[in-house]
Each structure stands twice: as structure tokens, then as C-alpha cells.
Amino acid sequence: MHAAEILSHFAIKPVSGDHAVHSPADGAEIGRVAFDDAAAIDRKIAQSVAAFHAWRLVPAPRRGELVRLFGEELRAHKDMLGRLVSLEMGKILQEGLGEVQEMIDICDFAVGLSRQLYGLTIASERPGHRMMEQWHPAGPVAIISAFNFPVAVWSWNAALALVCGDSVLWKPSEKTPLTALAVQALFARAASRFGDVPAHLSQVVLGLRDAGERLAKDARIPVVSATGSTRMGRELGPVVAARFGRSILELGGNNAMIVCPSARLDLALRAIVFSAVGTAGQRCTSLRRLFVHEAVYEKLVPQLKAIYAGLPIGSPLETGTLVGPLIDRPAFEAMQRALHDAEAEGGRITGGGRTLEREFPNAFYVHPAIAEMPDQTPVVMRETFAPILYVMRYADFDTAIAQHNAVPQGLSSCVFTQDMQEAEKFLAAAGSDCGIANVNIGPSGAEIGGAFGGEKETGGGRESGSDAWKAYMRRQTATVNYSDALPLAQGISFDIGP
């Protein structure tokens, strides 16, 4: 199916501006969009404030109804949107569809949540008083998303923000603006079926880094949720903090797996391959570091290499492909630099080279790489957004956990073991220091029901399930006096006479 056909399905004009969008599948131009200038962004923020003022008055379960309708649109257009994700981002169609499914799932979650935005009641120390905690809508929420999950990550934020009574402003990656416009078109359909949705409740802001900076700086936006590199978060976080805004940061990961002597190697192999080569190693949750116990190393690693040697690499829209292209040339060059460094640091590399360059001279397909490292050298400690799996041996479990935690990032982690003591140790306070810790499951492909995010350079934010919704609301402690007196807290006596 051609790009034009998919775009017309969403009523998107292929050319509406100067910024060219290319498919990483073959490098072909698939559309042109216009960026918003400073005045347009300013106007959109003002419109978002107005939409918020109306939306916050709508009862939350009714707000949930809008998200329910949006979920229906996603179900009806899952195939087309999945294809567009695949075409614009380069992940294989199965993963493009999975991404849309993740959107549907978070919509379902948010619909239920719209009837569960509750606080606690608290025992007051004063007679005839009641204390309670309330959650109110926060305001416009800016969502800055990355190319690798062009639609799902927005939905984790937006579905929650909308039931919480907030308006949303979405700045997608400049590499994937078309999927954002397609999602916006589906949202508009849901909004028109709903009826009286305030205008501009959900908007898209297109642009480069400076567009994101404008949103980060603007005090009219109380919450900024940003997904991307640690470098981006390091710049954006302080800008939001300087005006006392709240940021939800989901930044780099350098996720690991520990394979213990008792591990089910068949399961471990499936998990390793899916999480290390899936999305061509371009997930925040991709597996990058593999610690294998010396007792199973010689068994596991050759099998892994054999699977790598037979991986179907090719166009992401073709059935059977498991490894699609990298997003662009800079991604390919970063991968080659990392492999060069790995070799210089004593690594033995298998794979990693470019492939299919004759068929697709303007696309960057690679053989996923396995780098057997003598140690956790500097290149292993940094995140390279590419399919490179650093493999290391270990002898002692506690040392493996220490090494596991020795990197600056803290997103996702896992252990493969049948030994309960090891599993529990990994999940305990002195175990994995990541936001996500799994037993006998790879680090990627998290469900939406749990809070998603991580510690240290991953930024500390939590999105999607559990009680992540609280970040999109403001908490208010309310105390009511229904007595005939005015007792003061802490027993303070303050006598102003009769």
C-alpha cells in the first residue's frame, strides 16, 4: 500500500508545508508538513488554556466517554494506523499494530479510571472537622514524544490527561509528524461523535527542538511530559523546573538481563532476541546488556548467534520481516561508532554491518550485533539506540546485580532463573534499581497496566497505569469545620477575647 493511500484514509494532505518526511523503509519522501512558528505556538497554548477551562467542568465519567469513543476509532482504524506507524517509523507491521493496541488498551484503562479519580479521607485532629484529599484537573499538558513510539506514548499521557480534565498539546518528533496528524484526525472523529467537546482540546504542535522549548518554558502549561534522550531531558527538565512546572521524564534506558544457571534457556533466548532486535533496538526498553552465568555461557551464546545469523531483515511492511531499518543515517553512524569503540575496548563483534544497501541505498538496514565484552567497559555504560547487544560473563550473582546497577540509566531489567532466592533477591530493595524489574520476561514490551518509567538518568517519571494519573492532576487537601467552635490545629491557643 502506498503512502498516499494511507494518508488519504486519514484525510491528510501529503503536502502541506516545507518539512519533508521520509520513510526509513526506503528513504522515499512520503509527505511534507508545515512547522508551527512562535506565534502559532503561542496561539495554540492560549487555545489550550481556554479548552481546559471548559473541559475541567465536564464530569470525569463523561470525559471518559470521549476517550471511549476515541478507543473505538482506534479499533476501527487499527490496521491503517499500524501501517502508517510502520511506514513512517520503520518498525515492522506487527509492532506497528502492537503500538496501536497499546493505545486501545490505555483508552480502556482511562475509561475505567474516569470513575476512580478518588482521594482519601483523613481523620482530623479537631472535633467536628472533616479532612479529605481531592484531585482536580491540572491544566494544559504538553506531551513531547519521540520517533520510536510515535503514537503509543502520546496516548499513555493523553488518555489519562483527558479523563483527568486536562487539555493536551502534542509535539511529536519531527521524524514522525504524519502519524501524529493521523491520530489527531481520529481524535477529531471521536470528538464530533461526542458532540460538545471544547474546541482545541487536543492539538498538535509541529516543529523542531525550539518548539519543545517554547512549551517547556511556558508557565501556562503546568505539566510537561517528555520522552526522548537523556540529553534532551537534561536540557528540558531544568527549564520546566525553573518556572515550578512539573515534568514527567521518560529518558534513556540501558536495560539488562541476567541469565542464571537454572534459567530456562529456551525462554531466555526468545526474550533476548525479541527485546534486543525488536524495533531494531530502538526501544527505550530494548535489551542492551546481557550477563550470562559462566555455567551456561557456552550453551546460550552460540545458540543466540545462530538465531542472529538467520534473522529476516527487510522492509518493515513485508510479512515475515523481524528486523526493519534504523530510523536514519545518524542512527547508523552512531551504531558504527559504538561498535568501533566496543572493539577498541576488547569486544568481539558478530554482525553489526549494513545490509540491503543495493536494494535500498537511502535506507539503513543493519545486521543486529552481538558484542562479547571482557567487562562492562565505557561503551557498555552508555545507551546507543541501535541493535547492539553487549554480552558479559559472570560467576557470582551478587556481583552481577552490582554490575547491573552500575550504569547511569534505570529503566527496565530482568532475570531469568528458576531459583526463587535469585528471583526474590533481584526484586528486593538491594536488587535491580530500575523502574521495571521482571522475572522470566524480557525488559521490553511492558503492559500498560503498570506504571512505566525509571530511575536515575531515565528521569524518574511514571506514565500509563497504576496511579500515574496523579501526575496529571493537582492535589488539594480540604478541611471542613461543621462545629460551633474554631479550634486551632496543634492545640494552639490564640485568644482574641469575646
Ligand code: UN1
Ligand atoms: C519506549 O520505548 O519509549 O515496554 C516505550 C515497551 C513498550 C513501550 C516502550 N510498551 O517496550
